Amino acid sequence: xxxxxxxxxxxxxxxxxxxAEGFLGSIGVRFMVNGADSGGGFSLVEHAMSPRAPAAPLxxxxxEDEYSFVLEGKVGALLGEQxxxxxxxxxxFKPRDQWHTFWNDGDGPAKILExxxxxxxxxxxxxxxxxxxxMKADPRRLGELSARYGLEMDASSVPSLVERFGLxxxxxxxxxx
Numbered sequence: 703x704x705x706x707x708x709x710x711x712x713x714x715x716x717x718x719x720x721x722a723e724g725f726l727g728s729i730g731v732r733f734m735v736n737g738a739d740s741g742g743g744f745s746l747v748e749h750a751m752s753p754r755a756p757a758a759p760l761x762x763x764x765x766e767d768e769y770s771f772v773l774e775g776k777v778g779a780l781l782g783e784q785x786x787x788x789x790x791x792x793x794x795f796k797p798r799d800q801w802h803t804f805w806n807d808g809d810g811p812a813k814i815l816e817x818x819x820x821x822x823x824x825x826x827x828x829x830x831x832x833x834x835x836x837m838k839a840d841p842r843r844l845g846e847l848s849a850r851y852g853l854e855m856d857a858s859s860v861p862s863l864v865e866r867f868g869l870x871x872x873x874x875x876x877x878x879x
Contacts, residue, residue: 775812
């Protein structure tokens, strides 16, 4: 049996309170795995959502697919024209170039793991945090940032999403017990 070759990637364990965190303006983000950790294959973030909080306006990514694994609560998603509701243990696939959004569809907290493939879009979240979150960001700078990451957002969709799905915008930060 041949010995395995050593790699430059270190084994690490991330505990439930480890990883940088922030509030994007409607949902939380905890950074768990970045592109350097995965060789560029994927990044992983955790999104905590307060009751009835939307994650984002309708949007689509030109460069990456997203996979949302529901850890807790009830999560709604609009995938193109299809509306779905998912509970713990469910995976929602949001392919690149598809208009989509998601939200907390319940009256208690919800939490998802978001796998982004290939890696890199987690840096968009970092830059949004540097701008003070979506609600405080200068619209021009946010537009430039979105263009750089191949993201199209339809901000005008928020009022109809709020009305259609009974959401509250903006959401409140979710704090760990």
